[in-house]
Amino acid sequence: MLQIDGLTKRFGGNAAVDNVSLRVDEACMIGVIGRSGAGKSTLLRMLNRLTDSTEGRIVFEGQDVTALNGAAKRRWQSDCAMIFQQFNLVPRMDVVSNVLHGTLNRRSTLATMFNLFPKEDIRRAIDILDRLGIAEQAPKRAEALSGGQQQRVAIARALMQDPRIILADEPIASLDPMNAQIVMQALRRIHEEDGRTVICNLHTLDTARRYCDRVIGMRAGRVVFDGTPELLTTDMAREIYGADETFSEEATSTEIETLDGREGREALATL
Template sequence: MLIIEGLTRRFGERIAVDDVCLEIPRGSFVGVIGRSGAGKSTLLRMVNRLADPTAGRILWDGRDVTALRGRELRDWRARCAMVFQQFNLSGRLDVLTNVLVGRLNQVPAHRSLLRLWSAEDRAIALAALERFDIAELAAQRAEHLSGGQQQRVAIARALVQEPDLILADEPIASLDPRNTRVVMDALARINREFGITVLCNLHALDIARSYCDRLVGLSAGRLVFDGPPDALDADAARQLYGLEADEVVDATPTVPPAAPHVVPFAFQA
């Protein structure tokens, strides 16, 4: 379980995240919603320890993540994979190598620097690409892919880390509606098939309602909503979205795919 206790982050006089407390069981798919600047990205970056909290604690299965340093912190970042809005791929490298970067914590440094990937690592990376229907792109340079394809490569890279938790920071913000569906379906498959906990920052309430089993709403860094999607009423939406509330509440949800049978977390080449 992920436990967030009184998490706060200040930037000078500005409070980006203000005393947030959450408990998130394993296997959840949680949408973090709110307007731009509400503190969603800062919250996820603190969970991954890309940003340090000013106050509060983050616990995973009882272990204090905020106290980790050195190798233990690197291990945590491998177990807590990030998917970014701008993909964070190396455009000049081929797709397979970009995915293999997710295995860096599993191989000796000299092998990774020389790109001496084992047959097992390559099989794991190809299996992840196959899972998202992009294995045929393995030899292409990442810069030649569409936005939706690049984001699926980024999700495959996260998956080969063999994480307990995936943090997706506005993963569909730059995508068209079709690729939005493809990317959200990919995250849903990871959650449902492998039982990996997913925290996904989303601005679009209709998408969040369709894919997430719980919504966490931030406004000016404070937690103002925490509950199932159908419990988000007009008053709570106004707290989150202000003048945009009527538009986001009335939006027609996108129906996600049916949940597949849950299988143990494992890769097959």
């Protein structure tokens, strides 16, 4: 289904991603973990063709994605939707219009200029928002929503593209623990119910273990772990993060149960 062969990205003399090879044979949910600067975001940006690789190939169902240009490249970017940490919504635009922007790649320039959307697309956008539990927010400006709600709008926009693959770059990094769980549950349901592959960059080990079928660990641009969540031991985590015996997974936990009463109330207040 998806094959990555020797993918490398250099910035000057530094390799942000260094000779990465991976194969995904069936739809699954993959978590990519590693410390900041490990190459996780660069890897996803190359998969989406937001960044060109220096060496290597990305092949999806026999098509060389790294060779695509123009309209073919844009079609790939629709098939391989990207969700960002900072949401990338238009703050003063209403929620449903933000979601409808997921159709821009297949609309005419004139329709885009005048913000004209077919009724069936509007109905579909509202249905997707309803699926994500935020249909009542459709007429509101995006800037009026909480962070967790805005990230679900970003997920809805990605779903409007009807992608084969969803890439999520640190989708919960700026969210409180409760909203983080809501967003991760939404991504997991999309994988299970739609049969879409979801590749998600994550900082926290408990999140990767809880929601992902497969975990890839990166360090200094290279893949140093590729296996099931059960194989992600504390010793292996130390290797991925380059940490010593003082490394504690609790410091990166997003589990609501680890919060004390005060923090729990603050998390709930932001929903």
